[in-house]
Every structure is written in structure tokens, then in C-alpha cells.
Amino acid sequence: MPGRLTFGEVVERGGVRDHASRVTRDVIRRSNEAAAEDARVHLYVLSCDTCAATKACCGYVVTAYLYEAIPVAARLVRERRDTPALRKRLRDAAARMEAVGAGHVGPCVFLDAAERCTIHDDRPAVCGTHLVSSPAERCARPGGEVTAIAAPLLETVPPATAVAIAEELGLAPIGTQYFGMLPRMVLLCLEAWARPDYVRFLATHGRAAAERIAQLLERDRA
Ligand code: SF4
Numbered sequence: 596m597p598g599r600l601t602f603g604e605v606v607e608r609g610g611v612r613d614h615a616s617r618v619t620r621d622v623i624r625r626s627n628e629a630a631a632e633d634a635r636v637h638l639y640v641l642s643c644d645t646c647a648a649t650k651a652c653c654g655y656v657v658t659a660y661l662y663e664a665i666p667v668a669a670r671l672v673r674e675r676r677d678t679p680a681l682r683k684r685l686r687d688a689a690a691r692m693e694a695v696g697a698g699h700v701g702p703c704v705f706l707d708a709a710e711r712c713t714i715h716d717d718r719p720a721v722c723g724t725h726l727v728s729s730p731a732e733r734c735a736r737p738g739g740e741v742t743a744i745a746a747p748l749l750e751t752v753p754p755a756t757a758v759a760i761a762e763e764l765g766l767a768p769i770g771t772q773y774f775g776m777l778p779r780m781v782l783l784c785l786e787a788w789a790r791p792d793y794v795r796f797l798a799t800h801g802r803a804a805a806e807r808i809a810q811l812l813e814r815d816r817a
């Protein structure tokens with residue numbers, strides 16, 4: 596990868612944003628088609644299709660690969676939404692998620708007052724494939740029994756794509772995937788956007804984000 600281009604330039608000129616968008620949208624589309632077919636065959640209803648409830652699902656801890664955050668960051672830059680106030684909200688949300696690791700942490704930074712996702716077409720695969728067959732009101736009830744529909748593509752496509760796009764970007768190996776909490780990954784992309792030294796920057800901060808996830812998994816296993 597060219598030495599003096601910024602992260603944003605490499606992402607936009609190298610077609611990385613398009614690649615990342617294409618993969619994530621495809622995973623969401625194929626997962627949702629499979630879920631719809633399963634619901635049709637097994638005679639149940641996907642509650643999300645008609646959900647008018649408060650979007651409790653948009654208040655939970657959300658993880659993402661760095662490549663999934665790239666289209667989000669590109670959109671925020673394009674729409675002139677990358678402000679100090681937004682970065683602070685992302686930083687605060689990331690800290691909350693990294694402290695608890697799972698569960699409800701309050702409304703997502705990207706959820707607007709009308710309960711709409713303001714990055715909907717660019718949302719990560721975890722968001723786009725989260726479908727439930729239990730009644731919508733259970734989603735907001737602490738301890739409510741929620742029946743989520745499995746999205747098996749999540750086990751294979753996103754990890755493989757993370758490796759491929761890290762190579763496209765010329766990112767440094769960090770001994771693990773570039774993976775973390777969604778707000779952390781978006782913030783890292785925004786902070787790297789105008790930096791020519793993004794490889795070193797992302798290696799340092801990407802490793803810290805991934806290590807935090809590993810610590811949380813370790814804690815949950817103990
Ligand atoms: S997960 Fe629950 S709250 Fe979210 S859209 Fe589906 S039914 Fe509605």
C-alpha cells in the first residue's frame with residue numbers, strides 16, 4: 596500500500612469501502628432470506644418484520660470488525676457528521692461496552708429520536724442479521740425470553756473478509772483480528788481517516804480493542 600496516502604484515501608481510492616459494503620450487505624441479505632424461508636417452512640413469524648416497538652435491540656452491546664466500521668466512517672465523513680461531539684459519544688459508548696461486555700448499555704449512538712438507525716444501509720452484520728421470532732415487547736423486558744434466529748453466515752463470512760480486507764489495506768498483523776465494539780471500531784476509523792501513519796495507529800489501537808474483547812471473553816469463561 597502507498598506510504599503517504601491517508602487511511603481515508605486508501606479506503607476510497609482502493610475500492611475497500613465498496614468491498615466492505617458489498618460483503619456486509621450480502622451477508623445481511625442472504626441471512627434474512629434464509630430466515631424468511633425458515634419462518635415460511637416452519638410456520639412462525641419474524642417479529643422484526645412488523646416491529647413498531649421501541650428498538651430495545653439497538654441498546655445492546657454490538658461488536659464489529661474494523662472492515663464493517665469502514666463504510667460507517669465513510670458515511671459519517673461524507674455526511675459531515677464526524678464532529679468532536681460525535682467522537683465523544685462514540686468514545687463514551689465504547690467505554691461503556693468495554694466495561695460490561697454484554698447486555699443493555701443504552702441507546703446506540705446511531706439511533707435517532709424516531710427510533711431509526713441513521714446508518715441503516717451500512718449497519719454491521721450483527722445488527723442486520725439480528726431477527727427474533729418472540730413477541731417484540733419481550734425485547735425490551737429485562738430477562739424477557741427472546742428467541743433469536745441463527746445467522747450461520749456470521750461464523751464464516753465476516754472473519755474471512757476481515758483477513759482479506761486487512762491485507763488489502765496493508766494492515767500490520769496484530770496476532771488477532773481487527774475486531775472490537777462497534778463504536779470503538781468506528782471511532783478508530785474516523786481517527787485514522789486523515790492519518791498517513793494509519794498502519795501504525797490502527798495496529799496500536801486495534802490491538803488494544805481486540806485485547807479488551809479477549810479479556811471480556813476470558814472473564815465470561817471463568
Ligand atoms: S429485535 Fe425486537 S425490538 Fe428489535 S426490531 Fe426485532 S422485534 Fe423489534
Ligand code: SF4
Pocket residue numbers: 652653654657703704705706711712713714715718719722723
Ligand atoms: S448501528 Fe443501527 S441497527 Fe445497529 S444498534 Fe445501532 S442503531 Fe441499531
